[in-house]
Amino acid sequence: MLLVSLVEIGCGTALLFAQNAPTANPSDSAAASTLPVAYVYIASNPSGSTYQIHAYAAASNGKLTPIPGSPFATTATYLAVNGKWLFATNGIDIYSYSVAANGSLKQVDALEVEPTGGLVDLFLDHTGTSLYTDYFTENNEYLAYSIDNANGKLTSINNVMGGTEIGTVASFIGNNEYAYSSSCYHFNPLIYGLQRSSDGAITMLNNNIPIPAGSPGNFYCPWLAAADTTNHVAVAMQPHDDSTWQPTGPYQLAVYTADRAGDLSTNSRFATMPEVKVGIVTEYWPSPSGKLLAVGGRLGLQVFHFNGANPITNYTGLLVSQQVDQMFWDNANHLYAISRSAGKLYVFTVTPTSVSQAAGSPYSIAHPQNMIVLPR
Numbered sequence: 001m002l003l004v005s006l007v008e009i010g011c012g013t014a015l016l017f018a019q020n021a022p023t024a025n026p027s028d029s030a031a032a033s034t035l036p037v038a039y040v041y042i043a044s045n046p047s048g049s050t051y052q053i054h055a056y057a058a059a060s061n062g063k064l065t066p067i068p069g070s071p072f073a074t075t076a077t078y079l080a081v082n083g084k085w086l087f088a089t090n091g092i093d094i095y096s097y098s099v100a101a102n103g104s105l106k107q108v109d110a111l112e113v114e115p116t117g118g119l120v121d122l123f124l125d126h127t128g129t130s131l132y133t134d135y136f137t138e139n140n141e142y143l144a145y146s147i148d149n150a151n152g153k154l155t156s157i158n159n160v161m162g163g164t165e166i167g168t169v170a171s172f173i174g175n176n177e178y179a180y181s182s183s184c185y186h187f188n189p190l191i192y193g194l195q196r197s198s199d200g201a202i203t204m205l206n207n208n209i210p211i212p213a214g215s216p217g218n219f220y221c222p223w224l225a226a227a228d229t230t231n232h233v234a235v236a237m238q239p240h241d242d243s244t245w246q247p248t249g250p251y252q253l254a255v256y257t258a259d260r261a262g263d264l265s266t267n268s269r270f271a272t273m274p275e276v277k278v279g280i281v282t283e284y285w286p287s288p289s290g291k292l293l294a295v296g297g298r299l300g301l302q303v304f305h306f307n308g309a310n311p312i313t314n315y316t317g318l319l320v321s322q323q324v325d326q327m328f329w330d331n332a333n334h335l336y337a338i339s340r341s342a343g344k345l346y347v348f349t350v351t352p353t354s355v356s357q358a359a360g361s362p363y364s365i366a367h368p369q370n371m372i373v374l375p376r
Contacts, residue, residue, distance in 0.1 A: 036057035037059065037376055038332065039058070039376065040057075041371065041373075042056075042338060042365055042370070043076060043077045043369045044365055044367050046367055051074050052074060053105060054070055055067035055070040055105060056363075057102070058334060060332060062334045062360075063347075064361075067102060067104050072097075074088055075093075076088030076093075077370055078121055079371065080122035080131060082147065084098070085099060085147065087122055087131055088122070089113075090117075091118060091119045092117050093110050094131075095107055096108050096153065098152060108151065108152045109153050120133070121169045125200065126174075128147070130145065130157070131144075132170070133145075134167050140161070140162055142162065142194065143159045144160075144200055145157060157199065157200050157201045160194070160204055162192070166181070166204075168181045170193075171225050171226050173228075173230070178194070178258055179193065180193045180227065180256075180258075180264065182225050189221055191222055191235060192205065193207060193262050193264070195262055209263070211237070212254055213270070215239065217242050218239040218240060220239055220254075221239075221240050222236065223237070223281055226286050230290065232255055232256065232257055233255070233256040233264060234254070234293055234306060234312060235256060236252070236284060237252055239270070250276055251280075251281045252275050253274050255309065255312055274304060274312055274314050276295050276297065277300070278297025278299050278302050280297055281295060282296050282297050282323070284327075286306050287350070291305065291352050292315070292350060294329070296323075297324065298323050299323070301319045301324040301327065303335070303355065304316075305352065320337065325340045328373035330373050333350055334358065335347070335349075336373055339368075343365055343367060344364060344365070345361070345368065345371075
């Protein structure tokens with residue numbers, strides 16, 4: 001609604017003052033075209049105890065330029081960003097960095113969460129007002145924090161103990177109330193949900209989400225989840241033998257639909273779930289439009305068409321032949337992906353009808369660990 005209102009206001013203003021509109025300056029268009037469409041941040045561990053955050057400005061064609069001051073010193077490897085603040089954790093503390101207009105970073109706060117470590121991953125709700133992290137213990141937990149946008153400080157809201165079966169990044173559907181993930185700890189297939197209240201507090205959903213039946217003699221082991229912009233959730237699943245528990249084929253992609261209570265249902269069957277070519281899946285994320293799904297794995301990177309409640313369908317072959325560990329999208333059709341083993345950052349321009357590698361890609365980064373993208 002906000003974007004629609006801005007367009008309507010803009011059109012109304014143009015009509016009202018059309019007779020006195022100033023002559024456009026060609027340099028204004030040139031300046032606008034050079035503004036970055038995203039800032040890209042990669043945490044790396046180039047040597048020993050040295051950790052850095054590499055920061056890049058992405059042009060409209062996907063070409064990356066280092067941000068002044070980059071790389072920035074840190075001790076953290078997991079990242080999240082909400083537009084004004086970047087958050088990072090080293091497993092013990094969560095650091096807050098201010099994000100300047102040019103994308104540069106400055107540490108402004110540090111919150112000690114767990115002196116002995118155990119924090120992994122950071123993720124935000126859609127509004128960017130709540131931060132969540134996984135805390136690995138004997139009863140794995142999700143920790144929730146509110147963000148003070150005046151100074152970047154974090155305040156604990158609550159934590160949720162979910163047992164050994166939980167402990168991966170959860171993905172929020174469009175209503176920002178429900179988030180989902182999955183695991184197969186000890187070959188126990190589990191898709192689970194979180195419910196977020198208006199103050200950012202989270203609770204585990206008490207629902208029994210079905211797993212599609214495998215082909216005869218097989219069952220599926222799910223891993224992670226990725227929600228589109230409405231109420232659909234993709235889940236990668238690998239078939240395993242019922243008796244030996246050994247993998248029997250490549251991962252396949254199921255799709256679920258969330259109802260108003262947060263319950264997930266699916267029409268996915270082994271015959272309608274596309275197979276991936278990336279080998280063991282490491283991560284997957286939908287594009288901002290919700291029409292595409294990027295999947296990374298041991299053998300590379302692949303993009304699929306994400307069709308709402310209808311089956312996900314094949315689109316590209318392998319775009320990268322190296323292991324891809326993490327990927328994110330911006331709002332200008334760019335897909336960014338890192339390979340830890342290759343020490344590379346890849347950039348692609350991807351639409352539902354075309355795919356091309358961006359100018360300058362891939363970029364070399366010594367021992368990249370994790371990445372986050374801030375669309376502009």
